[in-house]
Amino acid sequence: MDFREVLLVLHILLAIIWAGGVLFIGWGVFPAFRKMAFVQQRTFLQALMQWSHKFLTAAGGGVVITGVLLGTVFGPISQWQDMITTRYGLIWITALVIGIVTLLWGTVVGFRQSARLFSKVTLWKQADAGNTKPLTKALAAVVLLESAEGVGFAALVVLMVLF
Structure with missing residues (x-):
């Protein structure tokens, strides 16, 4: 296995961690924590976000860096013109x-x-x-805001299938 293949495996692994982590929190943890008392929900979610934010941001950054390397240094893009004149x-x-x-x-807008x-x-x-209405409204706004990441992940998957 050459270095490009190792880099590709790392790129895919980091993408799974990044997208999978965000989606698991949104679709797995978020619905499950609703069984707790509201004050406990806040404490739990605050701790989860503080821990996972750094980890998932690092994984996402790794995806971007390995993607750049896979497309340029270890890929077919050798000059600026290749980015706008080739399908790849x-x-x-x-x-x-x-x-x-x-x-x-995710790191700036959603996290904040x-x-x-x-x-x-x-x-x-x-x-x-x-009085759950104000919190329910605020949580719905955060969920809607955070769903933009899911749209981004879906768009990236579509683009990867096009390669």
Whole structure:
């Protein structure tokens, strides 16, 4: 196995960790934590986000870096012109932009919005006291905002199938 193949395996593994981790939190953990009391939900989600944010951001960054290397140093893009004059180059640059935007969206926009929600202790205490509507609305907004990452992942999968 040559170095390019090792890099490709690493790229795929990091993509699985990044996308799989984000999707598991959204579709696996998020619905399951709803069984807890609201104040416990806040504490749990805050701890989960603080731990997973660094790990998943690093995996996403690794996907972008290995993707750049696979397309350029160890791939067919040898000059700037290749990115706009070849089918591979157009797909590659599109995937690069979508990957970077998806990573930045999750690490900057989504994470900050979630952190803001978790810092609003009174919202969670109100929900524990029976007034769940404001928290439910805020959680729905975060879920909608975070779903942009899922769209980015889906677009990346479509582009990878096109290669």
